[in-house]
Amino acid sequence: MPEPVLVIGTRNYSSWSLRPWLLLRHLGIGFSERLLHFNSDEFAREVPKLSPSCRVPVLLHGEIVIWESLAICEYASELAGGRGWPAGDPARAHARAIAAEMHAGFAALRVSCPMNARARDRHVPLTPALSRDLDRIDSIWSGCRRAYGDYGPWLFGAYSAADAMYAPVALRFLTYGLQVSPDALEYQQTVLADEHLVRWTTAAEVEDVLIPEDETGEQD
Ligand SMILES: N[C@@H](CCC(=O)N[C@@H](CS)C(=O)NCC(=O)O)C(=O)O
Incomplete structure (x- = not known):
């Protein structure tokens, strides 16, 4: 193959x-x-x-x-022989649930804060729907960190598909200055420091394509 x-x-x-x-x-x-x-x-x-x-x-x-x-x-x-998900049954089920939740949900965040990896200092109105999405993501991230933090820096200790699914959210929080709790902030910083993510965003910075509909938010 x-x-x-x-x-x-x-x-x-x-x-x-x-x-x-x-x-x-x-x-x-x-x-x-x-x-x-x-x-x-x-x-x-x-x-x-x-x-x-x-x-x-x-x-x-x-x-x-x-x-x-x-x-x-x-x-x-x-x-990769199953390495994309946590090894233990409860953690794997949990990881799949939050990955599916990301895939299917968080419409307010996706619509009001499109991923715009190179943009900073953008501001969007904190609507009740957006606020609910942020609270839920904060609770997912900080809950995972409390439960699995002893095993490594990612949501379930080792890197998994759940981390990949939430990586664009960490970028959105940075672009739009969205505030999270200390546990969630620590996780966001782990995601932003990931060498693979940095490689992607470095390449994004030099792209000269502009999509006007995704350039949302008031700029400072
Ligand atoms: N549910 C799909 C969403 C894919 C999607 O919306 N892709 C966007 C780019 S991020 C796209 O291809 N947009 C171009 C278009 O719709 O013409 C997935 O998880 O892969």
Whole structure:
């Protein structure tokens, strides 16, 4: 089987692409990436040929085509002998639940604070719906840190798909100056210092693609 190819969108904005990219990197799985910039002719031409949902990310591995970020994380974990999830049954169930919660939820955060990896000092109104999303994420992060903090710096000690799913949230908190509790802040700082995430954001900084609809928030 050849190496998998992960098709991704513009790094600065593509939170869904970032998630499986991070997990593949953390698991040490060799893959190549194909970057298709949003709003480009190439994206419009190529994505329908590659991805049944016409969205990115999509992972191509021989005959296998996997779209949906969470499904790609599951596949990556299988390629790595299950290392993408915590080893113990309760922790693995917990990790899957919060990863699915991220995949399916937090609409207010996603809509009002789109990922914009290189932007800083943006401010958006703290609506009740956004506030509820922030409280829930804070409680997920700080609850995991209290339960698993003795085993390592990530949500379940060792890095897992749950960390990959929440990584774009740490970037959003930075971009929009969203405040979290001390335990959650410590976790956010761990995510932001991750060498793989830094590699992604460094590449995002030099992209010259601007998506006006994702450039939200008043700037200081
Ligand atoms: N539920 C999908 C969401 C994928 C998604 O919305 N991708 C966005 C980029 S982050 C996309 O391809 N947008 C381009 C389009 O909709 O034309 C997943 O988890 O992979």
